Amino acid sequence: xxxxxxxxxxxxxxxxxxxxxxxxxxxxxxxxxxxxxxxxxxxxxxxxxxxxxxxxxxxxxxxxxxxxxxxxxxxxxxxxxxxxxxxxxxxxxxxxxxxxxxxxxxxxxxxxxxxxxxxxxxxxxxxxxxxxxxxxxxxxxxxxxxxxxxxxxxxxxxxxxxxxxxxxxxxxxxxxxxxxxxxxxxxxxxxxxxxxxxxxxxxxxxxxxxxxxxxxxxxxxxxxxxxxxxxxxxxxxxxxxxxxxxxx
Numbered sequence: 001x002x003x004x005x006x007x008x009x010x011x012x013x014x015x016x017x018x019x020x021x022x023x024x025x026x027x028x029x030x031x032x033x034x035x036x037x038x039x040x041x042x043x044x045x046x047x048x049x050x051x052x053x054x055x056x057x058x059x060x061x062x063x064x065x066x067x068x069x070x071x072x073x074x075x076x077x078x079x080x081x082x083x084x085x086x087x088x089x090x091x092x093x094x095x096x097x098x099x100x101x102x103x104x105x106x107x108x109x110x111x112x113x114x115x116x117x118x119x120x121x122x123x124x125x126x127x128x129x130x131x132x133x134x135x136x137x138x139x140x141x142x143x144x145x146x147x148x149x150x151x152x153x154x155x156x157x158x159x160x161x162x163x164x165x166x167x168x169x170x171x172x173x174x175x176x177x178x179x180x181x182x183x184x185x186x187x188x189x190x191x192x193x194x195x196x197x198x199x200x201x202x203x204x205x206x207x208x209x210x211x212x213x214x215x216x217x218x219x220x221x222x223x224x225x226x227x228x229x230x231x232x233x234x235x236x237x238x239x240x241x242x243x244x245x246x247x248x
Contacts, residue, residue, distance in 0.1 A: 006038050013044045013051075037166050048095035052121045057113040058089040059175040064232045065151055065206060068239055069095045071230060072149050072204040075241060078102055080146030083196075085137070086110075086185070088175055090118030090129075092149055097127045108132040108139070111174065136188060142195045151206040152185030153178050159208075182208055183215065190218040197244045205240045212237030223247075 003011075003025075010028045017024060031041040039045045039060045044053055047061050048069050054060055069092055076082060079102045084093030087107040097105045107122075107129055109115045115133050122129050132139050155177040160168065167176070178184035186205070193203050203224075207215050212229040219227065224242040232238035 006032075009038070010042050013042045035165060035169065037170050040170060047091045048098070050091070050094055050098060050121070050125050052089055052091055052094070053117055053124070054089050055113075055117055056170060057111060057172060058117050059171055061089065061091040064238050065092060066095075067232060068092065068149070068151060068204065068206045071239055071241070072096065072147070072202075073099055075202050075204065076100060076103065076147050080104070080198075081144060082106070082147045082149065083108060083140070083145045085148055085150040086152045086175070087118050088114050088151075090121045092151060093129060094118075094121055094125060094127050096149070097129050098125065105129040106132055106140075106145075108134060110135050111172070114172075114175075136185075137192055137196050140196055143198055145197050145201060147202040147204060148189075148193055148197060149204040150185070150189065152189075154182045154185070154206070154208045154211060156180070156182040156208075182211065183218070186211075186215045186218050190220070194223045194244055199244065199246045201244045203240075203242045203244070205242075207238060207240055209234075209236035209238065212240065215240050 007025060007028060014024055028041055037060060039054050040056055044051055048066050078100055081104045082096060083106045085108050087093055087109045090107045093105045093107045097103060107118050112133050115131055119131055153176055157177060157179050160177040216227055216229060219242055223245055225245050226243040228241045229237050230239045
């Protein structure tokens with residue numbers, strides 16, 4: 001029986017497994033029957049040239065988030081301090097560190113379990129980064145960062161109920177939705193991020209496909225400049241980039 005591409009992908013991540021190929025495939029097929037997402041069965045995935053662990057304590061990184069990293073790298077300095085807020089598996093911050101090794105990168109999340117996965121990914125990829133477990137920006141100092149990058153929970157409560165069971169029943173709800181209108185984290189960022197960035201610091205955000213105008217409207221033009229909304233591969237609004245103004 002020919003193997004599917006997903007089964008081949010699964011086996012490629014089992015290089016150190018002690019079980020036979022037949023037993024590994026039996027396990028994989030059983031988990032698929034139970035509706036477990038492919039990435040969680042594999043336990044690993046490739047993200048921006050990195051092999052990262054992903055568990056049900058973390059959101060599965062999407063292709064759009066790789067594009068966020070790509071667009072952010074075009075804007076980030078080669079040296080400085082960068083925060084990956086709501087880091088989950090650490091994919092964003094670790095990818096940035098791998099491409100700009102002189103940056104001082106912080107990975108932060110409210111979930112201690114997710115942060116343990118991020119720490120493992122940093123170790124496995126030999127990347128020296130900093131970790132902080134806490135709610136939003138509470139554990140950081142004002143004026144600390146040259147850039148803040150954030151892929152927050154932005155799915156609305158109504159949208160969450162309509163999600164495919166692969167997502168709704170397996171990925172952490174806290175990483176998917178704010179339980180409201182999807183804009184809670186952007187409101188908080190609009191109120192606080194300015195104070196945690198250095199002069200001319202950059203804020204890089206992933207957003208929901210219908211949230212471009214709504215997110216931009218939250219940020220005062222008295223505090224922010226060079227506000228740009230960019231699209232994903234499907235032509236949907238997916239990213240917002242803003243630069244902190246220097247107040248007179």
